[in-house]
Amino acid sequence: MKALLISSSPHREESSTFLLAKEVLRALEEDGVSCEEIHLHGCKVFFCKSCETCHVKILKCPLTDDVAMILRKMLDADGIILASPNYINNVTASMKTLLDRSSHFIHCKRLLEKYVAGVVTSGSGFADMVLEYIGYYGRTCGAQYSGGVSAVRAFGQDKKEEAFRLGKKMAADMRTKRSYPEQMKVIEESRKHFARVMKLRKNEWLEEYQYWVEKGWL
Ligand SMILES: Cc1cc2nc3c(=O)[nH]c(=O)nc-3n(C[C@H](O)[C@H](O)[C@H](O)COP(=O)(O)O)c2cc1C
Numbered sequence: 001m002k003a004l005l006i007s008s009s010p011h012r013e014e015s016s017t018f019l020l021a022k023e024v025l026r027a028l029e030e031d032g033v034s035c036e037e038i039h040l041h042g043c044k045v046f047f048c049k050s051c052e053t054c055h056v057k058i059l060k061c062p063l064t065d066d067v068a069m070i071l072r073k074m075l076d077a078d079g080i081i082l083a084s085p086n087y088i089n090n091v092t093a094s095m096k097t098l099l100d101r102s103s104h105f106i107h108c109k110r111l112l113e114k115y116v117a118g119v120v121t122s123g124s125g126f127a128d129m130v131l132e133y134i135g136y137y138g139r140t141c142g143a144q145y146s147g148g149v150s151a152v153r154a155f156g157q158d159k160k161e162e163a164f165r166l167g168k169k170m171a172a173d174m175r176t177k178r179s180y181p182e183q184m185k186v187i188e189e190s191r192k193h194f195a196r197v198m199k200l201r202k203n204e205w206l207e208e209y210q211y212w213v214e215k216g217w218l
Contacts (some may be wrong), residue, residue: 001174002201003028004077005037006070008084008095012039012134021083021119021145022151023160027167033079033174038070040094045070048100057204058104067101079115079172080143086122086150088144089129099137107198108211109142109191115173118148120195125152141189144183146170191217 005025011013017037025035039075044065053060059071074080084091093100117136120127127150135145147164151159172178195218202209212218 001033001078002076002171003033003074003081003174004034005035005078005081005083006040006074006093006095006098008040008082008098010041010094011192012041015085015121016155016161017085017119017121017192019082020121020149020151020155020159020163021081021190023117023163024081024117024167024170027164028079031168031171031175033171036077037072038060038073040092041096042167043070045094045097045101047097048103052205054101054104055107055162056202056206056214058211061101063101067098070098071102071105074105074144075110076206077114078112079117079146079170080111080138081117081119081170082137083119086120086124086127086130089126090133091130094121102141105141105210106190107194107205109194110185111138112142112187113177114138114143115146115170116143117146118150119163119166120148120197121153121155122150125150126211127151139183139186142191144173144178146186148172196205 006019046063084095091185113139118131118134120130131148
């Protein structure tokens with residue numbers, strides 16, 4: 001099993017968000033999950049131009065940066081940990097820019113059967129909206145949310161332990177292919193919605209439509 005950590009603090013390895021996320025990875029690794037980390041600050045991630053090329057030809061994009069590589073690693077992982085400091089009650093712009101570039105994952109529910117977890121630090125201790133957003137992102141791409149951990153920047157051992165427990169839970173989710181019925185209901189609703197969208201756009205989003213046909217979802 002593989003897990004991918006995407007961390008979006010500009011402080012990279014020195015960041016408190018990454019420090020907390022490392023505890024999630026430590027638990028995953030202890031349970032035999034092979035982990036990889038990406039620091040978005042250090043990668044080239046350009047803004048989506050909304051050209052829709054990636055819907056016509058799956059994962060093709062005219063922008064030449066590191067996003068294609070990151071999206072492939074996400075597809076290759078069983079678990080994805082999105083770690084971001086709270087920037088005005090949301091993920092950082094760098095994280096949002098990456099997620100915007102993954103709209104094909106939403107259209108084709110490409111993260112189905114995967115698990116997402118969130119790690120957030122903040123100055124004030126307020127992180128609910130950010131974790132909520134990370135959970136929403138996972139589900140809208142088809143992934144179930146194993147949970148999230150958040151802390152004020154200068155956190156103590158208790159928060160590290162909470163992050164470690166989240167890693168253990170995520171490893172168990174992946175190992176047992178756990179199904180959260182409430183989440184699966186939401187994912188299924190979204191799939192039904194996109195079935196209608198796909199039929200409407202079938203002459204434009206050629207490869208995405210073909211993907212749906214091949215999956216037998218239409
Ligand atoms: C642009 C910017 C916006 C921020 N917005 C918030 C905020 O809305 N609420 C909050 O509690 N902290 C906010 N912070 C503080 C960071 O979330 C906090 O310092 C965080 O722990 C930094 O994590 P890092 O060390 O991983 O970079 C903000 C910081 C920056 C630079």
